[in-house]
Amino acid sequence: MPKIPINPAGSAPPLAPYSAGVRAGNAVYVSGVLPIAADGQTVGIGDVRAQTRHVLQRIEAVIKAAGGTMADVAMNSIFLKDLNDYQAMNEVYAEFFPGDPPARFCIRADLVKSEFLVEIASVAHLT
Template identity: 70%
Template sequence: MAHTPIVPVGSAPPLAPYSPGVKVGNTVYVSGMLALDKDGKSVGVGDITAQTRHVLEGVKAVVEAAGGSLADVAYNAIILKDLGDYAAMNKVYAEYFPSNPPARYCIKADLVKPEFLVEITSIAHIG
């Protein structure tokens, strides 16, 4: 089955060879979103709330560019640099998924740059 790259207007330039999202049939795979602005500069350095919001806005932009909404997100994988940020991340996350939240997991790991506090990748089913 063919896949279509999804690159929302204003996306950050990729840090490696990947697309922000890929649509295959009715499924959208969202790459790990980081707190980067359209010029590739870090956003919300030191602020898990700002970074979580920015990352989830990135997920939302990819899913919407593919024709869906956050209600179509079925699965999220969350990576935190510090599990001490778990509660603050969850508070923002709950604003984006207030009811019928998707399945997810959350782990602690180093991220590609030291200023990144959170990364989220998603799978959405549209239609």
């Protein structure tokens, strides 16, 4: 089964050698998405809601470029710099998964840059 890299328009420049996503069969694997704009600047410094919204919009762009929707997301791995941001992140997250939400986990982690408050990686299964 061939794997197809997915790098939709508007993707941030990668901080390392990776694709924004990869489709393999009906599965789409979305790399950990950080709050970075297409110009390389950090989005929403100090605002976990703005950063979460941007991250989920970028995940949505990868899933859409692969031929799916957010309803196809089966698993999310969520990394928060500060667990005190958990509720605020969840408020935005719920907007993107209003029906049957995917499986997920959320942990506190040091992220690549100090201004990053959230990172999310996803797996979708296209129908």
